[in-house]
Amino acid sequence: MADEIILLDFWPSMFGMRVRVALAEKGLKYEYKEEDLRNKSPLLLEMNPVHKKIPVLIHNGKPICESLIIVQYIDEVWKDKAPLLPSDPYQRAQARFWADYVDKKPYELGRKIWSTKGEEQETAKKEFIECLKLLEGELGEKPYFGGEKIGFVDVALVTFSCWFHAYESFGNFSIEAECPKLIAWTKRCMEKESVSSSLEDPHKVHGFVMGMRKKLGIE
């Protein structure tokens, strides 16, 4: 009996992209449904009544919400292929810690970079670079956060990289100049089909962010 997998998503969402990468890593076939967030589908409202947000994975009719929870679910159900979390409990705890860090810091700061001006933006840029440098430290000399292969933290963070061009453009700074190792890591990840086929074109994302800025009246 075949698995029925549906992903409710929104194309520029770095959270939705995490799920796309995980599904691709596991070689899973699924139906992608694009949501219009200004006009959410009855299916989305039914499957995520608490938050009404994407991504939502629907597996044989049962919904799972929150991107990192979905990625762990995928890893646990399809555990025989391309494991994303290590098997050792301590290593798993470290991976969860860093994925949680990615959710807590870079996301909010990135948002501030494209949606604020002046002092607030400068502070956000500075803190954002500090976060990325910390993550660079955690990466160390490993090819991926997961070691020899991409893992949970790679999936959590790499999807931000297609937003970097927008951050750099609206923040007027170069992430590569400050964090060359991290950018090298993003390029390494992009060599993998699961990543390159899941992330959006940075120029398309830039256009989307420009549209958001116009709507918010920031120009």
Added chain:
Amino acid sequence: MAAISLQTATMAEEVKLFGTWASPFSRRIEVALKLKGVQFEYIEENLSNKSPALLEYNPVHKKIPVLVHNGKPVAESLVILEYIDETWKHNPILPTDPYEKAIARFWAKYIDDKLWPAATKVLVSKGEEQKGVTEEIQEQLKTLESELKGKKFFGGESLGFVDIAANIIVFLLVAQEALGLMEILTEEQFPVLHEWYQRLVDDAVFKECVPPRERHLGFFKVRFGSSTASK
């Protein structure tokens, strides 16, 4: 500067918990360790004067709780809970089924992302704003209540991941009493959750892991008291 020597791995398990007596996050870890019968050394931190050990074990956030197992630190309460569950496998706090596990993780995250910020806000807000936040909390509690679905605990027959995470509710109600706030978890509005709450605070292990009542009431009065009382 004090020399810091990390404990080297020994034959015996060495488990340390860095926490504070009034933190629900720290108390969560105590519940899990006690449920599993794990012996541990508790170190009370003074958050206005953090120990070199804490800063070494959690350099990223510099926060408690931190669990140190045979010299290796784990930080972030929900991450620690999962680590404990995977390391000491008896009396599991998470379900084994991946779907049930995902649901448990969802609700624990909901508690931390939604209930906790609202709970801290209600302590510092006044008047109309406080009323608004109280209503928000009550909506969240209604949402949580619907997840109980006739079970004794969120974890089923015994305390689980979500019950442990929901210890925040206990702290909130002590604060409510200390500050004379509008009653939040009434039996009328929340018949099911109210029953669960009684079960939770009566649980043999859980009740060992809440701050001593009088001291806790005093803590809230000192920290948040003055003119926040509103009925």
